Amino acid sequence: MANPILKIDHLSFKYEDQMVLKDVDITIEKGEFTGLIGPNGSGKTTLVKLILGLEKIQSGQIHLFGTPIQKFKQWQKIGFVSQKANTFNRGFPATVYETVAMGLTGKLGYFRFLRRKDKKKVFDSLAKVGMEAFASHNIGDLSGGQQQRAFIARALVSNPEFLILDEPTVGVDTDNVGRFYEMLKELNQHQGITLLLISHDIGSITTHVTDLLCLNKTVHYHGNPNDYQKMSDEERSQFYGHSMNTVTHNH
Amino acid sequence: MIETFLEFPFLRNTLFTGLLIGLIAPLLGTFIVVRRLSFIADGLSHVTLSGVAFGLFLQKKYALMLVSPFYTGIVFTILGAIVIEYLRGVYKAFQEIAIPIILSVGVGLSVIFISLANGFNTNLIDYLFGSVSAVSKSDLYIILSISVIVVTIVVFFYKELFALAFDEEFAHASGIRTRTIHLLFIVLTAMVISASIRIVGVLLVSALMTLPVAASIRIARSFKQAIFYSIIFGETAVIIGLISGYYLEIPPGGTIVMTEALILLGTIMLKKHVHFLKTKG
Numbered sequence: 001m002a003n004p005i006l007k008i009d010h011l012s013f014k015y016e017d018q019m020v021l022k023d024v025d026i027t028i029e030k031g032e033f034t035g036l037i038g039p040n041g042s043g044k045t046t047l048v049k050l051i052l053g054l055e056k057i058q059s060g061q062i063h064l065f066g067t068p069i070q071k072f073k074q075w076q077k078i079g080f081v082s083q084k085a086n087t088f089n090r091g092f093p094a095t096v097y098e099t100v101a102m103g104l105t106g107k108l109g110y111f112r113f114l115r116r117k118d119k120k121k122v123f124d125s126l127a128k129v130g131m132e133a134f135a136s137h138n139i140g141d142l143s144g145g146q147q148q149r150a151f152i153a154r155a156l157v158s159n160p161e162f163l164i165l166d167e168p169t170v171g172v173d174t175d176n177v178g179r180f181y182e183m184l185k186e187l188n189q190h191q192g193i194t195l196l197l198i199s200h201d202i203g204s205i206t207t208h209v210t211d212l213l214c215l216n217k218t219v220h221y222h223g224n225p226n227d228y229q230k231m232s233d234e235e236r237s238q239f240y241g242h243s244m245n246t247v248t249h250n251h
Numbered sequence: 252m253i254e255t256f257l258e259f260p261f262l263r264n265t266l267f268t269g270l271l272i273g274l275i276a277p278l279l280g281t282f283i284v285v286r287r288l289s290f291i292a293d294g295l296s297h298v299t300l301s302g303v304a305f306g307l308f309l310q311k312k313y314a315l316m317l318v319s320p321f322y323t324g325i326v327f328t329i330l331g332a333i334v335i336e337y338l339r340g341v342y343k344a345f346q347e348i349a350i351p352i353i354l355s356v357g358v359g360l361s362v363i364f365i366s367l368a369n370g371f372n373t374n375l376i377d378y379l380f381g382s383v384s385a386v387s388k389s390d391l392y393i394i395l396s397i398s399v400i401v402v403t404i405v406v407f408f409y410k411e412l413f414a415l416a417f418d419e420e421f422a423h424a425s426g427i428r429t430r431t432i433h434l435l436f437i438v439l440t441a442m443v444i445s446a447s448i449r450i451v452g453v454l455l456v457s458a459l460m461t462l463p464v465a466a467s468i469r470i471a472r473s474f475k476q477a478i479f480y481s482i483i484f485g486e487t488a489v490i491i492g493l494i495s496g497y498y499l500e501i502p503p504g505g506t507i508v509m510t511e512a513l514i515l516l517g518t519i520m521l522k523k524h525v526h527f528l529k530t531k532g
Contacts (some may be wrong), residue, residue, distance in 0.1 A: 052424045075426040082420055092285055093468045093477040094417060104415045106425030138472045184344075232437055 003066030004029050005162045005194045006051065011060030011173050013046055020046045021216045024060070028211075030161075033188045033195045035225065039118035042216040045083065048166050052080055065161075076107040079155030079193075081148075082167040090140035096150045097135040100125055103157035108210050125157040126150075128191070129183060145176035149183070158189070163187070166198045181208045252496065264386040265450065265493060271398040272447045272459065273489035277406060277445050277481035280460030282436065284468065285477075286416045291335065291437070292457035294350040295328055295444050297357035302327025302445070303378045304364035311368040319332055320378065325397075330461055331357065332441035338491075348470035350472040368500040381498045381504030382451035391447055396444045411459060413474060414491075421450050450489070452504040463488065468520040494507050 306320025338349035467480035492507030
């Protein structure tokens with residue numbers, strides 16, 4: 001059997017004296033669409049940083065595509081849409097095209113210029129998220145939902161096999177959230193991209209993902225989202241120590 | 252008017268130097284402004300001053316005429332850039348503190364070297380406010396070399412520098428060596444600042460890197476446009492400023508920066524006007 005896309009074993013992480021992650025074990029197989037939920041301060045963002053190599057591992061191990069993260073070099077296989085993408089400087093003078101082309105930087109490597117086939121990749125990627133008509137628009141002039149699509153196109157342009165999205169629906173108006181999930185579903189089912197979606201929005205996440213992961217310093221649930229939905233509030237609150245339903249949204 | 256500049260060799264050196272600086276200062280300035288690092292240019296220019304003062308001191312005390320204050324200025328600025336980066340690493344939570352530290356050390360050292368070199372003289376005033384007649388042939392060659400290095404590196408590392416400016420986290424996650432690229436960028440900034448002081452002077456050098464960009468980002472839609480317009484504005488200001496400075500007998504630093512301020516005002520008014528027309532109908 002092929003190596004899992006992501007395998008995390010006994011991962012713990014501390015910021016100074018504060019335990020952020022404790023003995024986390026996660027396996028994500030190819031083709032899964034995993035939703036990662038957890039309250040504020042549950043270590044979601046730290047976990048993402050560790051997976052992306054932005055923070056150094058203190059104890060435990062992460063394997064990406066079967067390779068220990070310390071030796072992993074094929075970062076272009078992993079796409080990332082940051083939470084910060086929503087808070088970028090809106091006055092930044094860059095077009096949607098320039099923003100998406102940025103996604104090829106790592107793949108091309110140093111001393112390489114964008115060639116015609118790379119330009120085509122940018123437009124193909126924009127087409128995947130339905131944004132090709134906006135290529136020459138200033139990124140700051142777009143709506144939150146359109147910007148988010150542009151950032152996903154940037155992550156897709158290097159043809160990643162594994163796409164990580166950190167709170168991508170923040171700043172996207174509720175009408176567009178549904179369409180946004182449809183687009184992710186399409187990427188997952190038709191383009192075969194493995195997805196990891198981090199969110200605090202349990203309501204809409206559980207209806208779209210194939211696997212659900214609940215994190216609060218440690219993994220409290222990993223399995224079918226429908227089984228999670230069927231659980232009683234008491235059962236769920238055991239995972240967190242308090243009820244999570246307060247942040248459930250209805251779309 | 253411009254014929255006078257081409258006729259006299261010393262003015263010709265000034266004009267060529269001005270045109271080179273009008274290109275490289277806004278080119279790098281665009282990255283500086285969008286990364287919100289404008290204050291680094293200010294901090295570094297004061298380090299340049301201490302280098303210049305050190306050079307003047309050497310000249311005065313040891314009659315080392317071979318070591319031009321211009322050269323010591325370049326060396327000090329590059330070292331200052333590396334120190335800023337080191338301090339930003341030490342004070343991760345207070346990165347901006349590196350600037351007041353380096354700025355005050357720069358001014359402190361300047362005061363010491365200036366007084367050791369027996370105080371102010373016209374030479375120093377030229378370094379503070381710029382001069383139309385201060386550029387020697389060897390200065391021009393140094394500035395030309397710096398310009399070639401800066402333009403070449405920006406062209407070859409354009410996509411990395413752009414990614415770093417737009418989204419550092421993304422740049423890092425896509426495998427770019429962000430620390431190395433950033434250090435390269437800061438050293439380039441130091442080179443541009445030390446090259447520019449001949450014309451605009453230490454005190455106004457950061458204006459040359461930021462004002463044309465402040466004007467261009469108001470009208471540019473893409474990043475390449477922002478670079479293009481800022482260079483156009485920079486060159487326009489250098490040409491008008493140098494010629495008017497020469498005829499009015501004012502250090503060109505003042506006239507160049509005021510021309511840039513007028514261009515900036517123009518773009519602000521234009522944008523307002525266009526906005527007004529758009530909302531009207």
